[in-house]
Amino acid sequence: MDHELLAACLAGECSKQEQQAVEAWRRESPEHEQEFLRYQLLWEASRARPENYEPDMQRAWQRIQPMPELVPEPVIQQSGLFTWLRRVAAVLLAGLLLGVGVYTYQRIQQPAVTWVAHTTPAGQQRRLLLADGTAVWLNANSKLQYPEHFTGRQREVYLEGEAFFEVARDAGKPFLIHSQQSIIRVLGTSFSVRGYTGEKAVAVTVVTGKVAFSDEQTRQAVTLTPGEQGILSKPAKRIQKAVNPDPNFLAWKTRILTFRNMPLRQVLPTLEQYFGVTITATNEQLLHCRFTGTFRQPGLEEILRVFTYGKNITYRQRGSAYLLSGTGCQ
Numbered sequence: 001m002d003h004e005l006l007a008a009c010l011a012g013e014c015s016k017q018e019q020q021a022v023e024a025w026r027r028e029s030p031e032h033e034q035e036f037l038r039y040q041l042l043w044e045a046s047r048a049r050p051e052n053y054e055p056d057m058q059r060a061w062q063r064i065q066p067m068p069e070l071v072p073e074p075v076i077q078q079s080g081l082f083t084w085l086r087r088v089a090a091v092l093l094a095g096l097l098l099g100v101g102v103y104t105y106q107r108i109q110q111p112a113v114t115w116v117a118h119t120t121p122a123g124q125q126r127r128l129l130l131a132d133g134t135a136v137w138l139n140a141n142s143k144l145q146y147p148e149h150f151t152g153r154q155r156e157v158y159l160e161g162e163a164f165f166e167v168a169r170d171a172g173k174p175f176l177i178h179s180q181q182s183i184i185r186v187l188g189t190s191f192s193v194r195g196y197t198g199e200k201a202v203a204v205t206v207v208t209g210k211v212a213f214s215d216e217q218t219r220q221a222v223t224l225t226p227g228e229q230g231i232l233s234k235p236a237k238r239i240q241k242a243v244n245p246d247p248n249f250l251a252w253k254t255r256i257l258t259f260r261n262m263p264l265r266q267v268l269p270t271l272e273q274y275f276g277v278t279i280t281a282t283n284e285q286l287l288h289c290r291f292t293g294t295f296r297q298p299g300l301e302e303i304l305r306v307f308t309y310g311k312n313i314t315y316r317q318r319g320s321a322y323l324l325s326g327t328g329c330q
Helices: 003-010 016-027 030-047 057-064 078-108 264-275 284-288 300-308
Strands: 115-120 126-129 135-138 142-147 155-166 175-179 182-186 190-195 201-208 211-215 221-224 228-233 238-243 256-263 278-281 290-296 313-318 321-326
Touching: 003 016, 003 030, 016 030, 030 155, 115 126, 135 142, 175 190, 182 190, 182 201, 201 211, 201 221, 211 228, 211 238, 221 228, 221 238, 256 264, 264 278, 264 284, 264 290, 264 300, 278 284, 284 321, 290 300, 300 313, 300 321
Parallel strands: 155 175, 278 321
Antiparallel strands: 115 142, 126 135, 135 155, 142 155, 155 190, 175 182, 182 211, 190 201, 201 228, 211 221, 228 238, 256 290, 313 321
């Protein structure tokens, strides 16, 4: 990334398109985000130089005195005087920059951070334990990037896909999750995050504790409590909060599917997502049929057979697609 562009954005002098380009670059990898934060700290340190800081004039003069070419001659030409003054100014400026550099270095000196990345392929999940004791269940087709050891004032990770977090409580170090264009901030709680690249929304559903859910571009934020869900529309850059309507949002982790007098219109999307298949009803009336049942470590054929009992529904398979037929329900 062009440092001049970063400086312009930090100074508030870049265009909206340039700001968006910088934000996109920061989201590409944790390394980019760390580079930006270091540059931001350097920028702030250079502006926040102590008011009582003064260049060491005497030392600077001593540095330039021994230089033979700077010893004044009895007659000094105008051009030589200007050259001499420019060299004095250069030495003083170097001393100033050296002082700022040492001051900045002392502020940004931090141990090197080693990043770890875990990816889960289709059809697989994985449980991870982070250095602070936080447990993460990573769903299929997902990627989590996190530091080997958390340093600094906050704990940050990067998620692509879906995961369930049980965050170890640390009031002095907030836990931040970057997912797509959203930021989830917590102290110690349990919740799920779904933020796949190809989907138009990021969803956060809270089980315990409180979660701050925000759009990193617009800074709109909502606070979520147990049983609530926040959905960020990526195209609209808008967050909506509501009571979680899906009892099976953690079925991929628990291996339990539960339906309570639920119409087939809502059942089918859950089955499609859980089993990775397509299920189509040939008759619109079929979608009004309601079902109740709990399935532990279910198989799709097992659930479809339940549909056929007393509902006059039949099904047939075509590759990875299933077709439901019947007269349906009123």
